[in-house]
Amino acid sequence: MSTTFLSSRILALEAIRRPCRTLSTTSRWSADPWPLPHTPQHLSNTQTPSDIPPPTPLPRAGESKETLRARLVYQSRKRGTLESDLLLSTFARDHLRQMDETELKEYDKLLDEPDWDIYYWATEGRTPPERWVKSSVLEKLRIHARNEGKVVRKMPPL
Numbered sequence: 001m002s003t004t005f006l007s008s009r010i011l012a013l014e015a016i017r018r019p020c021r022t023l024s025t026t027s028r029w030s031a032d033p034w035p036l037p038h039t040p041q042h043l044s045n046t047q048t049p050s051d052i053p054p055p056t057p058l059p060r061a062g063e064s065k066e067t068l069r070a071r072l073v074y075q076s077r078k079r080g081t082l083e084s085d086l087l088l089s090t091f092a093r094d095h096l097r098q099m100d101e102t103e104l105k106e107y108d109k110l111l112d113e114p115d116w117d118i119y120y121w122a123t124e125g126r127t128p129p130e131r132w133v134k135s136s137v138l139e140k141l142r143i144h145a146r147n148e149g150k151v152v153r154k155m156p157p158l
Helices: 001-018 040-045 065-077 080-100 100-112 116-124 136-145
Strands: none
Touching: 001 136, 065 080, 065 100, 080 100, 080 116, 100 136, 116 136
């Protein structure tokens, strides 16, 4: 055998034995920066502190019922997280037409809450605060989230 072949073979074997240097200076075993929903890490990372007061809704004097409904459809679709977008936009598509003005206003207040709180209250991953425990709208959202009919859901058109 030629010495060139042997020396290249030795270099290859040394490269295998030598630990390779990673490009990152952080630990390869660090926690996932984007944990999946319903994992303990995600539940703890998305917990809203209990000492924060409930959000104050913006006053919308003179808003018609149809304008309110159209705004709620849009706000249900454009939340910021895909999970909330899918859950709330399909809920809005299926339920907002049948809601009276009182329920629409209650749903409007619910949409002022943080996305992950709404998501976990609807999927029953967390207990809602006292102000939402007896909410008929949240109960409808929970039934919708259970998806007992096993309907394949996708984002409705705008």
